[in-house]
Amino acid sequence: xxxxxxxxFKKGQNRQSSGEVIYTNExxxxxxxxxxxxxxxxxxxxxxxxxxxxxxxxELGVGGIVRNESDGTVYVEAVGPEEKLSQFIEALRxxxxxxxxxxxxxxxxxxxxxxxxxxxxxx
Numbered sequence: 001x002x003x004x005x006x007x008x009f010k011k012g013q014n015r016q017s018s019g020e021v022i023y024t025n026e027x028x029x030x031x032x033x034x035x036x037x038x039x040x041x042x043x044x045x046x047x048x049x050x051x052x053x054x055x056x057x058x059e060l061g062v063g064g065i066v067r068n069e070s071d072g073t074v075y076v077e078a079v080g081p082e083e084k085l086s087q088f089i090e091a092l093r094x095x096x097x098x099x100x101x102x103x104x105x106x107x108x109x110x111x112x113x114x115x116x117x118x119x120x121x122x123x
Contacts, residue, residue, distance in 0.1 A: 019093040019102030027082055027109050034082045035113040040074040040092055042103035049074055052096035054121045060084045060091075063116035067123065077113050 019042065027034050040049070045068050053066045053076065062085065064078035078088055095102040 019095065020104045021089060021093050022104060022106045024106065024108045028111060031111075032081060033079060034085050034109060035079045035111060035115075036077070036085065036089075036107050036109045037113060038076045038078070038089070038092060038105050038107045039069075040076060040102060040105050041072070042095070043099075043101040044074045044095070044097075045072055047099035048097040049095065049100045050121045052100075053092065054119050056091040056096045057088060057119035060088050062088050062119060064113075064119050065116065066119070066121055077116070078119075079113060079116050 050066045050068065053074070057064060057066075057078065060080070062078050062080040064076065064080075066074060066076050069075050076092065078085055080088070089105065089107060092105045093102060
């Protein structure tokens, strides 16, 4: 990663955000690996959100996908250990991109999400 991207990513790491996390259900008790889908709303498109979300997921070792939705939100699926997913949800709440302004992250744990060993960014 070039220095331009390193500086861009670092600007968002310690930023405080007032974004709210809403859980629609609890993690599954009978599984070491958790899976969730989330909808992130706010100023999250056109600000490097997908790119920096993938970077955060890769650093944490979380599998999944991130994509823009037609309604202006960002959709995320993630698979991994509960501790890593908690850290990932916090990254989403803060908005991993320094230009993002997250209003809300709605998280739903879902056993039916496909297992993914890496994290990809979709269009």
